[in-house]
Amino acid sequence: MRTMRLSLAALPLALFITHMGVAQTVPATAPAAAGFSLDRQQAMLLERARRGGAADLVATAGPDGGMVLNGTIQGRRFVLGVPANWNGEMILFGQGYATPGSTPTVPADPFSKDPSGGTFRHAYGEGIAFGIAATDKSGVATESGALNAMRLRALAAKMGTRRFYALGGSMGGSIVMTLIERYPRAFSGAVSMCGVTEGWLPLVQQLADIRGAYDILTAGTPYAIPGDKDLTRSALPTVPPPGSPIAGDAFREQQKMKLIAPVLALFQAAKKSPEGSEARIIRQIAAIGGFAPDPAAIGAPLYSAALGMDDIIATMGGLPIGNRGRVYAPPEMTPEEAADFNRRMPRYDADPAAIAYARAWHQATGRFRIPLVTVHQVIDSLVPFSQSENLGRIVARAGNGARIAQYAVPATKFPLPGGLEGYAHCGFSPAQNIAAFDAMRLWVLTGKRPGPDAVR
Structure with a gap:
């Protein structure tokens, strides 16, 4: 490099x-x-x-x-x-x-x-x-x-x-x-x-938030990412199943591409129509996650969350973040739309032991x-x-x-x-x-x- x-x-x-x-x-x-x-x-x-x-x-x-x-x-x-x-x-x-x-x-x-x-x-x-x-x-x-x-x-x-x-x-x-x-x-x-x-605590929360926002706002569209929608689990595996014709890093790159391709399609559509619904979705996802409205700045944290949550929980001995009482305020939404967004956002609680681990390391x-x-x-x-x-x-x-x-x-x-x-x-x-x-x-x-x- x-x-x-x-x-x-x-x-x-x-x-x-x-x-x-x-x-x-x-x-x-x-x-x-x-x-x-x-x-x-x-x-x-x-x-x-x-x-x-x-x-x-x-x-x-x-x-x-x-x-x-x-x-x-x-x-x-x-x-x-x-x-x-x-x-x-x-x-x-x-x-x-x-x-x-x-x-x-x-x-x-x-x-x-x-x-x-x-x-x-x-x-x-x-x-x-x-x-x-x-x-x-x-x-x-x-x-x-x-x-x-x-x-x-x-x-x-x-x-x-x-x-x-x-x-x-x-x-x-x-x-x-x-x-x-x-x-x-x-x-x-x-x-x-x-x-x-x-530290890890704010970053892991941002990763979970952007994944949740992306799943909610692209549901039913061609831009939805595949895999498990449980934010406390990885969406896709990073180790190939037995008998897989693709192994090792090639398998992991393939999994990344499954997650990145819909993001690129979303941004290509927004590029064609800067004032359209896709551009609005991008702005809302970026604002909720705290990242730039940019294909890499949404794609990188999205695949990091979707491929890495199982590892985070295994490493830290539990889920180090929680959003049970949080009220999300997506931009460009009516009060009714914002309320619906909050109803659809998955809720989860932090494990005190995982918080302690994240604070110690680091x-x-x-x-x-x-x-x-x-x-x-x-x-x-x-x-x-x-x-x-x-x-x-x-x-x-x-x-x-x-x-x-x-x-x-x-x-x-x-x-x-x-x-x-x-x-x-x-x-x-x-x-x-x-x-x-x-x-x-x-x-x-x-x-x-x-x-x-x-x-x-």
Whole structure:
């Protein structure tokens, strides 16, 4: 990936230990890929990793004489990128959300498949290492993402890391907030890009609301989505049934397309008749969910809710949200229409245990001790800008405003089928990703808070 981006564009339909002196080459006494000879410092790092508890180690050549190290720690996969001129600093990266049912992993080559949107290569060029730990599960995985990052941190400290930074986007932003609030002395600085930084509770409620509104307002039309209409369950499965001719990620992409195709049809009809009923439906759905009236900004949260609710409940030990006494006020409706909408909206109650889990993993408290930089596009198709705004309010109430620098950057769009366009999720340019990291690191090194134009 050239940008830190999790959007419908990823879908198949075009959517959705300083190194001193001259290095000496030594035989690869620890596992190394064919054709790659470890120098003395790299061999020492590999041995430290092995003694620190890492297993299944495989070293490959990184750019400019550096090393990429794949392995496992306590059975969890990880990858490290260590430059030849490593300065003892390391980024630990929190990965984004993956569709439930998919296999958690890390990129074997994080340079060719870079989830950081260019930050890794930039930092590596500055002598900074980076690491990614796999989550234990797909779907909502803030808990294991944070715990596994801390396992990797412990290993990296044994290898000689002296300073750690936390970085993540989307769900990775939730992992970042968990790390810096639960482990206040473990990191020197942190960056969240397009992150779930306020917490899961408001976002899950928005996902359920937009799904409920979409089901009600498209009922009986060609734009209705398939599957179960119970908002407390997933609409469609993400694991293929026995004997299915389509398996794995191909099956999950097929399920996504079943949900996205009606949304695209709705927007194509609205494009032909901007003042027609379809355009009105779009405005009402968007307003109820708190998303933009845009095909990606409705499609992405809709399929996330429709494919992810079973995982949310299984992960959190129940339903973390409820709408029993809520009165919805859809725009452009008569009082009678609004009353009918509220009668048709499914009602459900939150489980206290699930609320407690969501607060622990993770609802922001605003209490952290290190510089935090957040960047959010003013319109994001999946994680609303309100996550950033509300984090700022939480931090201010905690009396911690001096430790956060927040940046709002313009939204970006990408092409969709049928002549449509949609807002991106985490659609940052490499320059924006790099600027955010550099602003945070300079803040850590100098103590000077970055200015208002540090990220644009």
